Amino acid sequence: MTSPRRLLAKTIPFLILVPVFGSLGNVLLGKGMRGMGGIQQWSLSTLAVYSLRVAANLWVWLGLGSLLAFFVSYLLILSWADYSYVLPVTATGYVLAPVLAHLLLGEIVPGSRWVGAAFIFLGVAVVGRTPPTTTGRD
């Protein structure tokens, strides 16, 4: 099993990569889907046409690429760190998402959402002080 110091050293870069790729992917997908408009009818033919339009959207593909990078980083860190550690500590993505949505999509973000984001960030800080793994498996 890897020593605690080495474990933390290899954990930290992934704690940055996971939320950055995840938030960027969500915002890019949001940009792509916003251009599509809402789904008005749920018939198979309408959904098929809608799916083709989504598949032809560059922003959707960029979002998917970013989410793929997120998923691989997420899998790797879960091979050694607790899920209950990774999940809250990568919550910085929830702070990044409103920031990116405001900057890239021009969304108006209410003040109470920023307060909520601050609570999330504080929670991340508390969990980040605990050891990455408690199960002792390698």
Added chain:
Amino acid sequence: MRTFLLLAIIVLSGTGGDIAVTHAMKRIGEVKNFAPRALLGVLRRFVQSGWAWLGIGLMALAFFSLLAVLSWADVSFVVPATAANYIVGGLGAKFLLKERLSGARWAGMLLVAAGVALVCAAR
């Protein structure tokens, strides 16, 4: 109403998917070699795991629900609201993955939950 129904599906299936995928990765073991060939080996073992496919299926359900809800709701509302998975995820980690959650971890998760409540109240 449909927004909150889809948010519930996103949280429950997303967390279930995460737990199944975590179980698959724990069975593979700690990744120590990040060379491309070694990572491909990890990926090969991952796709051979039934837990991985269960997790991917649940994540796909969460993903398509997210895709649908993003077509009419704000990203800055939808994404933070799905943070309810911190509570569900904490319970899953304790009871299904047998992780030892300290008081600090639970405190952090409660802070995140408070953050989610504030974010949702802004709707």
